Amino acid sequence: MSTLAHTMMTTARSADSGLAGPGELDRYSYADAPAGERAAATRSWDGAEAELGRVGRRGSASRGRGLHGQLVQQLGQMIVSGDLGADRPLVPEEIGQRFEVSRTVVRESLRVLEAKGLVSARPNVGTRVRPVSDWNLLDPDIIEWRAFGPQRDDQRRELGDLRWTIEPLAARLAAGHGREDLQQRLVDMVEIMGHALGQGDMITCARADAEFHALLIQAAGNRMLEHLSGIVSAALQVSGGPATACDRPSEASLALHARIVDALASGDSAGAESAMRQLLVGHHEAERVVPAPREH
Known part of the structure; x- marks a missing residue:
């Protein structure tokens, strides 16, 4: 396993208490x-x-x-x-x-x-x-609060609509930029996800998946799209999509991530966009089961 993969898996298991002392x-x-x-x-x-x-x-x-x-x-x-x-x-x-x-x-x-x-x-x-x-409905905190409140169904539908608009476009644009550094990091994320799936490590898998999608938007080379990467990350965190993928290991989902990376490396814009749309369809199916609010 790469150093990055080892570091990420170790970090994923750490916990923050965030509690203040009496002073x-x-x-x-x-x-x-x-x-x-x-x-x-x-x-x-x-x-x-x-x-x-x-x-x-x-x-x-x-x-x-x-x-x-x-x-x-x-x-x-x-x-x-x-x-x-x-x-x-x-x-x-x-x-x-x-x-x-x-x-x-x-x-x-x-x-x-x-x-x-x-x-x-x-x-x-x-x-x-x-x-x-x-309200600033694009704020990651508000996205999470809505996702675990009375507006949860509306929030999840709206996030799905946004992802369907943002990510296929980002994949298409990224294929034409040839950012080798980001492409290597995307390869690393696929490696981490594959190892985590094999180990049943849902936390690491979810974090690698979120990082993959954020990197892909960054690779698009569009600053306005990059500004929206936080929305995609928040959507992944509250949707249950990556966690479901790890809870029910899917070679098809992992293969689609790998197909996106291959399309980027070969400059295949249409292939990258198509693979991303297929991946998002899989996320949509997984999100039909709404997760309970996370306890910390």
Whole structure:
């Protein structure tokens, strides 16, 4: 096995906890607040899922980011799921009390959510949840939150439509660029996937598959397409496609990846595009079974 394959398989098995130590907490003095204020803060969150009552329960968006990432994850999930509806006011003090985090953590988390289009902050109005039409639906975190929420079916269909548009075109363009460095890395990914399939290593297989598709878009030599590679990676992570391929070893799927690589090496644009379309049909069939949200 190549050094790259060994490194990737080793890395795939590592885990990030992302949990912060007690020293990071600069908590609100909730216990010292007047009883009326404490009651109001509690009532305002009564509609949220009980499961979301504490930061850091689940979600890949929070891994390795400590309290800040965990709060972004929780609030983002609550907004996307509809627990915090459009125009809902988000009072920093209430959030800090509810999730037992510092003012700094709340402030930075709301800034991240604002950048994603989920909330808006205005003078004399405060921070409020924005309607779906304002969300950055191409943001990888929002893609994942939608994929594991009430909008999961719509999200998966929309992602499939995007992939069908982006990836065959990328394969066609990549065949005309002759990027030997990227083509070698694509060969390495096929090697890793083949070895992982043989070992039943679903994690490594999924990561190699996601890397393969991201590299292919990069090889197209189109900067606007390359900007969309994060969407494809997010789609693979939430779709269950690569995991299903590894869970049910398929020589046909692996062969299609290899056919794409061969077509790129020979400059066969039509062959690369055709193989990619066949591969995406296989992913579509696998995605009919919707995976449960991943626990971390």
